[in-house]
Amino acid sequence: MKKSYLLAIAVIAVAIVIIISTAGDASSYVNFDEAYQLASTGSSTQVHVVGQLPKDAAGHPIGIEKSEDNLSFSFILIDDNNKEQKVFYNEPMPPDFTRSEKVVVIGSYQNDKFLAKKILLKCPSKYQEQKLNAGV
């Protein structure tokens, strides 16, 4: 066989491995129930859950607990199915956390706790909410 054919076969093989692995490693957007089911089947895959922080009448988020030394915190997140879940995060609370409209947590269930490895905040964008500093 010609070398160029061998090479072509090798390239195709690597490409297939890449495609399969990408499909396998791609995460997905799920809700808490689905994430829980995933974890209870023994999978340790990290998933994305999109949710909102519960707020009191004055619009302040509730259910945030910081550790005594401020190094970690937990909060309640309500997913799109209105399920409330306590989420633990091992970094200090980002200062703009309470202002965020939407929170994406990336992580997985361990026993009954959802541990976030990463948090993405969707803050009111400076462009969408741009208000004039009418301080003349």
Next chain:
Amino acid sequence: MHYTIGNLGHLSVITAFVTSLLSSFAYWKATSLKDVEQKNSWLLNGRFAFYMHAVAVLGIVVSLFVIIYQHYFEYHYAYSHSSLHLPGQYMLSCFWEGQEGSFLLWMFWHVVIGLFLIKTQKMWEAPTMVVFTLVQAFLASMILGIVIPGIDLKLGSSPFILLRDALSDPIFQLQPDFIPKDGNGLNALLQNYWMVIHPPTLFLGFALALPPFAFCMAGLWQKKYSDWVKPALPWTLLGGGILGLGILMGGYWAYETLNFGGYWNWDPVENAVYVPWLILVASIHTMITYKNSGTALKVSIILVIAVFVLLLYSTFLTRSGILGDASVHSFTDLGLSGQLLVYLLFFTLAAILLSILRWKEIPSTEKEVSTYSREFWIFLGATTLCMMGFQVLLPTSIPVYNKIITLFGGSSNLAPPANQIEFYSKFQLWFGIAIAFLSGTGQFFWWKKIDKEKLKSELLTPVLITLLVFAAVIAIAKIYSIPYLILTLAGIYLIVSNVKVMISLLKINPRLSGGAIAHIGVGLMLIGVLFSAGYSKVVSLNNTGMLISKDLPTDFNRDNLLLFINEPRSMAGYDIEYKGERIEPRHKSGYVNKNDIELTLDPFKVVAKKDIVFNGEKLYQARDTFEIYPENTFYEIELRKEGKLAASLFPRVQINPAMGGFLASPDIKRKLSRDLYTHVSLPMNREEEPEWGDLEERKVKQNEDFYISAKYVASFESIQRINEIEGVQLDAQDVAVQAKIKVQGEHEVYYAEPIFLIKDKTQVGRLPSEINDLGVKITLLNIQPETNEFLLGINTRQKDWVVIKALEKPLINVLWIGTLVLMVGFTIAMVRRFKDYASE
């Protein structure tokens, strides 16, 4: 209101758009007509139109710059990207912070390169300029900002739009001529010297991908299938160097300014330029192969087209808003996605169509390449580079798949890999290994024809040296992971073999050594990346044991360190101590203790309470007023080794609600072998009232020592009558006294000066005095003249603190050195190819 400058700018945009189309048409005529006289007259027309276009682009740039520099806040661009207090050098960054400005930058570079081509490429001028001017027309359309009447189609987003047209605010109805006093300011993260030079470099790299594409298209169009490679090659080399430099500058900026702990995050925006760069490097290799041996012409054509299309795709990804949640730093959506898609598809389809039409006529060789030829090795290398790019491109495009599936009525919940760094690294690592082995070996074939026997003798020395160095490295570095071991071996082999080639070339002809030097750079970069990323470790481990929840896994909650002011902890072999909050004067370099200044009504100005000395140099006299950057707070952190000062770090925190709130930047202690990278992960919230402990009463006599919080020795030094108190009206019969209490802190002596006041003979007032660093507040409760005693009230609170995260980055300097070596290699190779081309 300054309408003229905006109108001038807008007029220039329209002129630039129209002239680029005119020029395109004229050059097209000049290319397709046979008659020499007509050809020449159209050529002159095309050239003239392009000169007009150049003037118009310059006009846009100047107008926009004047608007920013003169603070014309009636314009949306100046209002949202600049502010009165922005230092001059960052005015440049404002220019390209917005999408419109960055399109403009891209156009500007095309104009510069286009003018250069007209000057130098007589034979290729007409067909290449058709491509150039078409690209310019598309880019100009992005900033046109006009609505086509009838079909209500908005074309482009103009940088010259007025604030009142961009924002709907009730004030504009009351007062149409309202101009805000100040702008929103530049995103603090971009106020960095790298952000002044990184975007122009990157866009120059983008722009430099156009000449090879234009030459390739011209070659296919004019059926000069093999001639286009020669003029295209030096541009490709220049583009490869500049684009690579631009990408790495971005990485260096991220390392210095962002707090994700590294220089590369596999963010879609980063991937979107990394992939075209890989393919561009592959195309350099195949083009050189073609020049030397006549093979790989078709591959070169495909790759050159792919580079340009991928750059357009990357533009589409980062600017259309499609990445949405997937990226942390893409541009905001300006509603240009449709236009961007047309731009991408136009050139993709045109290039593919032209290639298909001409495919059969493109000469190619059918002979099988020998394993002992350089073509074989280069081809393997180029293939690896392409696979490397493919592996990154595939997951980066996940948001695009979701969009397409939704477009056809389906639903997709695919998300990018949760741990991007791990995901990409596990592949790119092996590709890196392959690249290193291939280019280590390939260099020997590059310069001479070699057979099996000769190869063995050539390889013997480098392999032996490699193994020796490898043994030494693993003995010192203690690498246990098998992929890391292989990458180390491959990297060393790449460096050693190319050093050998370089030495022999330097003896013969140094002009030819560019390739070998560039590959040495790549080898160094691989080693630098391996150690600095693979062996990066968090050193700020938290050992306080105060977990948020007892039944969480033990690795949870251990990455950050809580430091109380003036209380040393140990970290990474250092004694680490937080010394307090500092600010930065605007006009002098150094840091000023926040305790030593008084605020004024103007947030940008403060008054020195005492002489301010930094590193032995006196910055300000007591009572001097000076300017500061009020948004920035620096947290002085001292590192000591065996009692001796090793470094003072000043990681920065920026609080700017308009720009997303809290931004932390690291400070880096650089050593030859490793960097210690430290950033604040949580500062104390100064807006919150601190929680004071219960008041403790203490009766003291003058000059008698007593303890506060059982650790600070204090003594009541003196008391004296004062005649004025800020903010209090004192009458003749009122009595006010101020005590002076000395408190010995950990490092310095502090004075508390509480005031006791009897007003209108009956009312008693007490003004406590706080010692911020100690978290102590002292009130003078009463004076008992009969026993000569004073009654003090003492409150304490939790001391000031800061939470930090620190990482160690071994051998990161090898990466930066490798980058420089790579750039030197690119430069030598490029100079050689430009000279080759010019000499014919």
